Amino acid sequence: MTYKLFNDPLESTPTLDGIIRTNSDGTKTTIPLDTNNADYAEYLEWIDAGNTPEAAD
Amino acid sequence: MSTLKVNSISDAAGANGNAITLATDGTCTAKVTNNLSNRNIVINGNFAVWQRGTSGVNTSANAYLADRFKAMSSSDGEAAVTRDTDTPTAAEAGTKFPYSLKVDVSTADSSLAANQYAIITQRIEGNNLSRLGFGIAGTRYFTLQFWVKAPAGTYYLSFRNSAYNRYYLKAYTVSSGDTWEKKTMTIPVDTSGTWVSDNGQGLDVQWSLGTGATAGIVDAWTAGSSHAGSSQYNLLSSTSNNFYLTGVQLEVGSVATDFEHRSYADELDRCKRYYQIYWSGTGEGIATTANWGTAASYGAIRWEKELRAVPSITVSSGGHFKLRSTSTDKTASTVNFGSTNSYSSRIGVEGFTGATDGNAGWIGTTSSSAKITLDAEL
Numbered sequence: 001m002t003y004k005l006f007n008d009p010l011e012s013t014p015t016l017d018g019i020i021r022t023n024s025d026g027t028k029t030t031i032p033l034d035t036n037n038a039d040y041a042e043y044l045e046w047i048d049a050g051n052t053p054e055a056a057d
Numbered sequence: 058m059s060t061l062k063v064n065s066i067s068d069a070a071g072a073n074g075n076a077i078t079l080a081t082d083g084t085c086t087a088k089v090t091n092n093l094s095n096r097n098i099v100i101n102g103n104f105a106v107w108q109r110g111t112s113g114v115n116t117s118a119n120a121y122l123a124d125r126f127k128a129m130s131s132s133d134g135e136a137a138v139t140r141d142t143d144t145p146t147a148a149e150a151g152t153k154f155p156y157s158l159k160v161d162v163s164t165a166d167s168s169l170a171a172n173q174y175a176i177i178t179q180r181i182e183g184n185n186l187s188r189l190g191f192g193i194a195g196t197r198y199f200t201l202q203f204w205v206k207a208p209a210g211t212y213y214l215s216f217r218n219s220a221y222n223r224y225y226l227k228a229y230t231v232s233s234g235d236t237w238e239k240k241t242m243t244i245p246v247d248t249s250g251t252w253v254s255d256n257g258q259g260l261d262v263q264w265s266l267g268t269g270a271t272a273g274i275v276d277a278w279t280a281g282s283s284h285a286g287s288s289q290y291n292l293l294s295s296t297s298n299n300f301y302l303t304g305v306q307l308e309v310g311s312v313a314t315d316f317e318h319r320s321y322a323d324e325l326d327r328c329k330r331y332y333q334i335y336w337s338g339t340g341e342g343i344a345t346t347a348n349w350g351t352a353a354s355y356g357a358i359r360w361e362k363e364l365r366a367v368p369s370i371t372v373s374s375g376g377h378f379k380l381r382s383t384s385t386d387k388t389a390s391t392v393n394f395g396s397t398n399s400y401s402s403r404i405g406v407e408g409f410t411g412a413t414d415g416n417a418g419w420i421g422t423t424s425s426s427a428k429i430t431l432d433a434e435l
Contacts (some may be wrong), residue, residue: 030370
């Protein structure tokens with residue numbers, strides 16, 4: 001499982017719009033920047049553990 | 058015609074409280090144990106709905122399989138979670154449940170360490186819990202009932218708040234191993250602590266399947282967090298062990314009423330507040346779009362119903378989708394989503410060449426495995 005930042009492709013300046021998680025089965029999950037989302041809460045715990053996501057394209 | 062003038066009606070023994078209590082204003086309060094609707098606060102308590110599938114998840118994945126029920130474990134053992142047709146007979150239960158949730162131990166761990174455990178949980182949304190009045194003064198109760206089939210022994214239910222700093226443990230005994238038994242327990246509502254009453258996690262209801270942690274305090278709301286009390290049976294102790302659960306109902310008050318069977322459509326609709334399949338299989342009705350340059354196209358989509366919160370969106374593969382904007386289909390390499398909220402999102406297909414900027418199109422599939430799912434679980 002890996003995390004990659006996702007910028008809004010329609011914005012002219014880089015604007016973070018979500019996190020892309022590549023899952024163990026190869027599927028990709030777009031995680032919203034919302035603390036009420038369980039996957040985002042898990043991502044924040046992953047960050048707190050000292051990990052760094054892949055930069056956005 | 059005559060009028061019966063009494064203050065209350067109870068059973069012959071009179072030891073179980075009043076079945077009907079009459080007030081001076083002519084109204085009454087009755088403990089009716091069947092047929093009233095919207096009693097069961099638990100969703101999918103009869104395990105009718107399995108949107109994610111019916112097998113293929115282990116407890117260590119800490120994932121949902123049956124809608125609204127999550128299996129979790131941290132141990133050296135492993136157990137498979139599946140849907141099962143083994144349920145109490147109509148003669149046993151007085152009703153019939155469509156399915157049960159089965160936990161089948163595949164790798165044993167006979168000695169769980171202090172930080173190891175296995176549980177099944179349903180996290181109840183605060184919006185559905187507010188009627189119980191958690192965290193405020195007064196004497197109130199809720200009652201949980203369920204059917205279980207498991208090895209004989211002592212097991213625990215753990216009730217916790219979202220911050221996991223308040224818990225209540227209740228023991229139950231499986232008397233006859235691997236035989237369906239109905240368990241009922243009445244719990245006082247916690248008058249202390251912080252309890253969520255909005256769309257966040259209100260009450261975490263957990264069935265402990267084993268823990269190596271120090272036993273928690275039983276039969277009292279306590280500060281902190283615990284999965285189980287003393288002598289909790291370790292389901293993971295043997296690969297011969299199975300745990301089945303069905304007929305789960307949690308309701309206001311101190312009486313366990315008949316299980317409230319809702320229609321499949323009603324139960325599915327409730328589940329979709331937490332998880333939805335937006336798309337599955339072949340077709341072309343995913344979204345209409347407008348081309349943004351020559352290598353991308355974007356459109357707006359709305360969810361079937363509003364979700365509990367902004368969902369995570371999972372796509373099977375970008376290559377399972379294509380843009381149809383000219384006579385030549387353009388297969389995507391990426392499907393992305395933006396500006397997502399609890400009821401809609403923007404979908405984009407990218408990674409091709411030769412689209413005409415500004416033209417309209419729509420998104421179709423290239424594979425029967427194409428799938429888009431929305432997850433707003435607690």
